[in-house]
Amino acid sequence: MRIVAIITILFWFSFGKGIASGGNGDTMAEEQRQYQLDRDKVLSLVQLVSAGKVRDLKTLEDLGDDLDKAWSNRNRECHARLLLEICKPLSSGSINDDRRRKVARRYALSALDKPDMIPLVLELKLTDHVMTPIPLPNAPKDKDFSQCRKEDIAVRLHAWKRLIDAIDPKWNPDEAIMAHVDPPLATGLPCGSAPDGVKDAELRAEYEAAIQRNRQKIDRHTEQVQLHRSLETYPKRAEEYILQAYSEPPLNVEELRQLLDVYLTNNETKAQVVNAVEKNIEIQTKEVPNHR
Numbered sequence: 001m002r003i004v005a006i007i008t009i010l011f012w013f014s015f016g017k018g019i020a021s022g023g024n025g026d027t028m029a030e031e032q033r034q035y036q037l038d039r040d041k042v043l044s045l046v047q048l049v050s051a052g053k054v055r056d057l058k059t060l061e062d063l064g065d066d067l068d069k070a071w072s073n074r075n076r077e078c079h080a081r082l083l084l085e086i087c088k089p090l091s092s093g094s095i096n097d098d099r100r101r102k103v104a105r106r107y108a109l110s111a112l113d114k115p116d117m118i119p120l121v122l123e124l125k126l127t128d129h130v131m132t133p134i135p136l137p138n139a140p141k142d143k144d145f146s147q148c149r150k151e152d153i154a155v156r157l158h159a160w161k162r163l164i165d166a167i168d169p170k171w172n173p174d175e176a177i178m179a180h181v182d183p184p185l186a187t188g189l190p191c192g193s194a195p196d197g198v199k200d201a202e203l204r205a206e207y208e209a210a211i212q213r214n215r216q217k218i219d220r221h222t223e224q225v226q227l228h229r230s231l232e233t234y235p236k237r238a239e240e241y242i243l244q245a246y247s248e249p250p251l252n253v254e255e256l257r258q259l260l261d262v263y264l265t266n267n268e269t270k271a272q273v274v275n276a277v278e279k280n281i282e283i284q285t286k287e288v289p290n291h292r
Contacts, residue, residue, distance in 0.1 A: 035078045038067060042085045049089045057097040060086060064103070068110050080111040080118040080126060087129040098138055104129045112155050120166055121226060123159045124234055130155050131241070134248055142250060149245045150255065156238040157263035163230055164264075171224045177217065181210045235269075242273055247280040 045063060048054040064086040071079035089095060090104035108129035115123045132148040133139045140148050180192040184203045187193075195211065198204035246256045256277060260270040 031075060031078070035075070035082075038070070038078075038082055039085070042067070042082055046085060046089050049094045055096060057090075057095050057100055057103065060090065060095065061103055064107050068107060072110060072113070076114055076117040077119065077122070080122045083107040083111040084122065084126055084129075087126070091129050091131075101131060101133050105131060109151065109155070115155070115158055115162070120159070120162055121230070123162065124230055127155050127159050128237070132245070134244065145248070146250050146252065149248075150259070152245060153242055153256070153259055154263075156241060157259055160235055160238050161263040163227060163234060166223075166227050167231060168220075168224055171221075171228075173225070173228070175221060177221055178214060181207075181214045183207050239273055239276070243276050243280060246277045247284065251281060253277060253281070 041063065045054065045060065049060065054060075064083065067082045067086065068079070071082060087104040087107050090100045090107075093100075108126045111118070111126050112123060112130070130152050132145065132152055134145075139145065182191050183189040183193050183198060184206055187198050187200070187203055187207070189197055195204050195208045198207050242256070246253065253274060257270070257274055260273060264270050
């Protein structure tokens with residue numbers, strides 16, 4: 001358990017260093033500072049919403065609009081992380097407003113505008129907020145619903161494809177992972193010692209390189225653990241949403257086939273999804289003869 005905890009800490013430490021990229025050191029430092037300030041604003045507001053002290057949609061929407069505008073062309077990962085936090089209370093039902101799902105969907109789609117520029121784990125989480133409320137009276141109808149449905153499914157299939165592509169078939173879940181590497185034997189230092197304690201420049205460089213390789217190994221291993229866990233749950237959730245959405249009129253199984261062909265390569269999976277939708281449509285048609 002201790003090793004797992006250390007791995008997780010190191011993974012998020014390395015992630016934190018890389019959240020802002022591009023530009024010189026001063027620019028990156030300022031971007032990190034502004035991101036932290038904006039994140040604190042979001043989390044404080046979300047906490048107030050959870051405590052029932054803020055219940056109006058406008059307060060969340062005003063902050064969400066400001067963050068969307070400020071970060072969409074600045075840092076896509078920061079943009080996605082901030083909007084994801086805004087989406088959570090909107091999708092959870094903490095705000096009693098019929099527009100909340102529509103607003104959450106808008107923010108999530110904005111964060112997913114360039115999905116390959118954000119971490120996969122963020123993309124997977126954001127797609128859960130891209131939902132069109134089918135059974136509600138104010139839900140979109142006919143062409144509007146058809147367009148929303150296509151967008152909803154496309155973002156899910158993109159994330160699904162990216163998840164499959166990111167899985168390393170050679171990854172060994174039982175691979176031995178070290179929390180620390182041993183310093184060069186000649187140093188006489190204990191395991192876990194800081195490189196600064198190595199006086200010899202050549203040995204210090206050797207030790208720093210070993211630490212870097214080990215950290216990269218930990219990052220890769222932790223990433224694959226997360227991806228394999230997502231692979232156990234995400235495709236199932238995506239299939240369930242596809243089945244629900246494409247079983248509703250206007251029926252368009254051919255459009256679904258085309259979307260599946262764009263994003264997925266496994267013919268068995270594609271056939272399984274289409275067959276499930278067709279079966280569901282058949283059942284509904286028998287129950288309601290004029291269902292179109």
